Amino acid sequence: MIDEARRCAANPGTFVKVRWASLVEEGNLKVATMADVARLAGVSRSTVSYVLSGTRPISGETRERILAAMKDLDYTPNALAQGLAGRRTGIIALIFPLSEIGFNLTEFEYIRGASEQAREDGYHLLLWPFGAGEIDEVRKVVNQGLVEGVVLMEVLTSDERVNFLLEADIPFTTIGRTADPHELAYVDTDFEASGSMAVEHVARLGHTEIGFLARNQTDLDAGHGPVVRTRDAVLAAAKKLGIRAHVFTASPTFPAGWDAFDNIMATAPGLTALLELNEPATLGLMAAAAERGIKIPRDLSIVAVNASEGAAQMTRPALTSVSPSHSDLARLAVKYLVRRLRGEDYSAFHTLVIPELIERGSTAVAPS
Incomplete structure (x- = not known):
């Protein structure tokens, strides 16, 4: 790439246009970044930064190639990249x-x-x-x-x-x-520790069949860090302790939580403890439980993972939680x-x- 750039140094604008056209053909066209300018001009990103800031001398040939790349990429340097006179x-x-x-x-x-x-x-x-x-x-x-x-x-x-x-x-x-x-x-947050701590807590209370209520399946499929790590930790801790664990999902809304309650009870009728990482849905689930005569914690224990103090105090009874500040x-x-x-x-x-x-x-x- 750099050799090609040197051969085209006599006409840097032509070099840039040819390379930019190839990027478009490859389907890589996007909002340009400093890295794009550097790649197109055949220089390092720091060299582009030096041209923008003027902090180090750059040869006229290289400078012209970089400026031509910026023009053809329609690159607008941001305040950070420019660093002009310490402007912030x-x-x-x-x-x-x-x-x-x-x-x-x-x-x-x-x-x-x-x-x-x-x-x-x-x-x-x-x-x-x-x-x-x-x-x-x-x-x-x-x-x-x-x-x-x-x-x-x-x-x-x-x-x-x-x-x-x-x-x-x-x-x-x-x-x-x-x-x-x-x-x-x-x-x-150490969500692996969160999931393990929640399982160990209900296990000490004698619960042998538990559930984990996550946000919707889309979050799990997308790899949402807190949900994935907590789910995996819950399943691993339950297996280690000989506890049966189920995973449920619901959209993070009150109605979704209300609807989820019947599904959870039908899927796992022996379930006596629920760990949740879905604050809005849990409010709906608890309301549905009360409507059906299920008392918390007498009939169903609930542990909130990653709930703030304010959120934990929104319900009656207030929610036991495993959370940081x-x-x-x-x-x-x-x-x-x-x-x-x-x-x-x-x-x-x-x-x-x-x-x-x-x-x-x-x-x-x-x-x-």
Whole structure:
């Protein structure tokens, strides 16, 4: 590629147009990034950065080739990539997909913690409610240069948004992690520990047949980190303890939870404990149980995984939970991002938080 670029140095615009046309034919056309410019011009990404910032001398031939690539790719350098005279926007973004009913109390704890920490560190927080499948929207906003960095939530085990942010060379941290997070700065709950702790708790109470209520099957299929890790941990812990475990799914809505109750009872009539990672549906399920004369925890114990204090206290009885401090998680993710923006090495920015089991009243000894 570099040799080809050198041969075309006398006419860099022609070289760029030929290479850009080949990319279009290969189906790789997208919103251009600094990495695209570097690849098209046959140079390193740092060389493109030096041309943009003027921090190092670059030969006229190379500079012209890079500028021609930028023009033909319609690349607009963002504020981070330019680094002109230390210019900054003072804005960081929190990418947090909206659920079917908006944000619940637990999700709001993350947003509040991130917002408070950003403000304390001298930044404004911009909320981007983009889902994992809306990668083009993420590309558009990032390439406009509105933000200095990003905190990404609801991370999938294989997440295209993470790949894009790495390629775009924009500082970011994640609340959650991919299957292979070694290149990431992240903060996450240890959902493997959450699932194991929840199973061990109900096992100590004598429950031998349990269920796990996850969000819809789409989340499981997509590899939503918290749901997949918790489900796998529940099944593994149940097998180890000789407990029979069932997995159920429901959309994260009150009506879906109401409808799920009858399905759960019909599928597993001997079930006496339910672990859940589906806050809205659990409210509907508990209402349906009360309607049918099932008392909690006398007839059915419930453990909420990853529920905030506010969410756990919304029901009567209040829900026993296995959870971290969501506000603290979000604060730490923002702190890591700010430290990245200040030029610190992020290789050690990896924190896995062990949750806490809090008994409140929704679990009891298994019925005899």
